[in-house]
Amino acid sequence: MALYGEKHPKYKPELHIPRPCACGCGEMVVGAKDGRLKRFRKGHWARVHNPMKNPATVAKFKRENHVDWKEPGTRRKSKSRDGLYYWLVKLDNGEWAYEHRHIMEQKLGRKLKKEEHVHHLNGDTLDNRPENLAVILHSDHSKVHCPFPNAPRRDYVNGEVVVV
Numbered sequence: 714m715a716l717y718g719e720k721h722p723k724y725k726p727e728l729h730i731p732r733p734c735a736c737g738c739g740e741m742v743v744g745a746k747d748g749r750l751k752r753f754r755k756g757h758w759a760r761v762h763n764p765m766k767n768p769a770t771v772a773k774f775k776r777e778n779h780v781d782w783k784e785p786g787t788r789r790k791s792k793s794r795d796g797l798y799y800w801l802v803k804l805d806n807g808e809w810a811y812e813h814r815h816i817m818e819q820k821l822g823r824k825l826k827k828e829e830h831v832h833h834l835n836g837d838t839l840d841n842r843p844e845n846l847a848v849i850l851h852s853d854h855s856k857v858h859c860p861f862p863n864a865p866r867r868d869y870v871n872g873e874v875v876v877v
Contacts, residue, residue, distance in 0.1 A: 736760040776807070788812065790839075797838045813841045817848055830854040832869055847872070 728750070731741035735752040738760070744751045753761075765771060776782055783789075787803045791811075800812035813831045818824055820843055825831070832849045833840060849857075853874045868875060 799838050800841060813838075813846055816841055816843055817846055820846075821848070828852075832857065834869065849874075 725745075728745045729743060731743050732750070732752075734740045734742050734754045734757050736754075736757040738754070738757060740754050740757075742751045742754055752758075772778060783803050785803050785805045785807075788800050789809075790798050791801045792798055801809045802812040802815055803809055804815070811831075813833065814825055817831050825848065828851045829848050830851055832847045832854055834845050834847055837845070847869065849869060853869070856874050857869050
């Protein structure tokens with residue numbers, strides 16, 4: 714509906730009264746559209762009806778309010794490409810990390826290097842006790858777990874890879 718001047722026969726004074734925008738921004742709205750009073754300033758309708766532009770909806774899906782959110786320290790099982798299961802643990806920064814690597818990083822007081830692997834001494838990948846874990850270079854870890862055909866069987870004993 715167009716806004717007419719005061720002297721026009723279709724003039725409606727209620728359309729010229731400023732009203733606050735329905736999105737809560739505090740800006741004023743004047744006019745009507747299709748015979749109904751305008752409730753929003755141009756572009757402000759999305760603030761209420763587009764879920765991720767509405768602060769209440771955004772808060773609903775953030776971290777601890779989200780239905781799938783897990784507390785830091787939560788554990789879950791993860792299956793690796795080679796079919797072994799490992800524990801993942803949620804860190805304080807919200808990321809998931811392999812628990813055996815996290816335990817060794819805490820024990821050593823530093824981040825593990827790219828070429829360092831954590832070896833489970835008893836072969837049980839779900840047993841993450843510090844006494845069952847050892848930091849070992851990738852090349853040595855490969856020798857223990859991925860022997861070539863006809864190569865002697867190797868094991869990790871007292872900090873060394875030995876032929877068994």
